[in-house]
Amino acid sequence: MPQLVALQSHQISAADGTLLYVTDYLLPAAQARGSVVVMHGLGEHSGRYRHLAGFLNECGLSVRCYDHRGHGRSQGRRGDVIYGDPMLQDAEIIIEDFSTRFAEPPFLFGHSMGGLFATRFALAAMSPLRGLILSSPALALRMSPFQHRMLKLMSALAPSLGVPNGVSAGLLSHDPKVVAAYKADPLVHHRISARLLRSMLSSIDYCQSHAGALATPTLMLVSGDDRVVDIEGSRRFLLRVPPGMAVMREYDRLYHEIFNEPDAQQVFDDLKGWLEPLLAVRQQR
Template identity: 45%
Template sequence: MTDALDGTPLANYRWPTPPGVQARGSVYLLHGLSEYAGRYEHVAAWLNARGWRVAAHDHRGHGRSGGKRASLRTADDLILDAERQVTAYTAETGEPPVLLGHSMGGLVATHVALRGNTELAGLVLSSPAFRLRLTKAQRAMLRIMRALAPSLHLPHGRRRSALTHDQAVIDAYLADPLTNRVITARLAGFLADQGEKAIAQAGQLRWRTLLLVSGADQIVDPTGSRAFADAAAPGRLALRWYDQAWHEILNETQELAAPVYADLEAWLASTPHKE
């Protein structure tokens, strides 16, 4: 555990490269809503086997970290936490990491990159939450709840069966006591506001970026990723689109995940590193 600036304890994870594997670099991972970094142990193992040491933390209000579940104190809590953790990991390893974020973690990772307070070796975004699937009625309700009860826990309506085509992954998600499956209006407001802000600022992106998009995503709207890619500076971002994949693109069935991991491996192989 390490403490955030306000004293909230944040659970930390470290997955070093195994003996005999030549070190290639570092990856720092940011997980999504209603989950925790431990769900990415298989991704860390895949990266470790290719020479990448991996680190992560559970966002405040998630997993083993402290804080009220699925809530925030201020709008930039998650971003500030991530900046602090990534900076500490850079000091630990002696080199900036590739920042890999999924869904909500992808949105947080994008703002860490855009703010420019932390050196990175690159940015990988998996189904980033740039645009939510909200009806007009839901948007109106969100405005009301943000004003009247910003910290009230509500079921977030995530379609559990649409996370991935792999039923074993869904069953494990539903049975896991560390997946909270609730949201607050303050956290939902962060996603809605910061997603559009990221799209508006995409042209300021400094770091080489790989954007992995699930075209059949039923959790976040993939048009947000398309808009972000269109607004990025030419040559800065590589967009990879997977028409049949659902939201958890790194947790898909072997057939659907294979091209995702192949694209990730190819992009990482071109990442500059210290000998």
């Protein structure tokens, strides 16, 4: 396993002054074959991706993980966003700051909600990216007519109020240790505001309608037994992207957190297999 230069935790200020918590897992310059930024999912935090960061280090990538605003150790009301596109603006600041350390753009990895905003970021071409990696991206949500009515009501009466997000720990992984750790994690929260949900729904519409503009090599790793997001969103998106620009792998028996499943080895193998040719191109320059 490569030797880390350092595990560095620090804060970066967002455009509105919100402090975002960042952790960098850096390789020595002679070992690094590239870099990757990780965007986590709803209600969780970047600390849950240490094992993924270690794996990416083994692949030769320096890694940056950060907590979204309103999540983990970052500032902001839990599960809420300000108006506009703060998740994208935050990602731009985080990514461009990390890019200054390297001679080429990073890969961008996003899980669930993070995968949704990572997809929109790539489609909007807000910063150059070497590749896009999506883990169970929230490219569609299952919402009943009643939930849509409640969203309209909450948007009018209390748009910033956090309500239960409906994510069940038992549907994240088949591994009881992962489930227990999630339930006991003090940095995990279970809130979502109408503003954040509307931001997600707007981003879903954008991603689906602009899929044909995808110009970043993309790997989609999706749960075939996902009870948290609707896998049909990933399938629809894949049909709309330019030919050859994206590949998708479905794992029929895995739950939403495919990298936290007891049978996750195939997922890691597929990620490494997709990365290797892209990393080899750089070495041949």
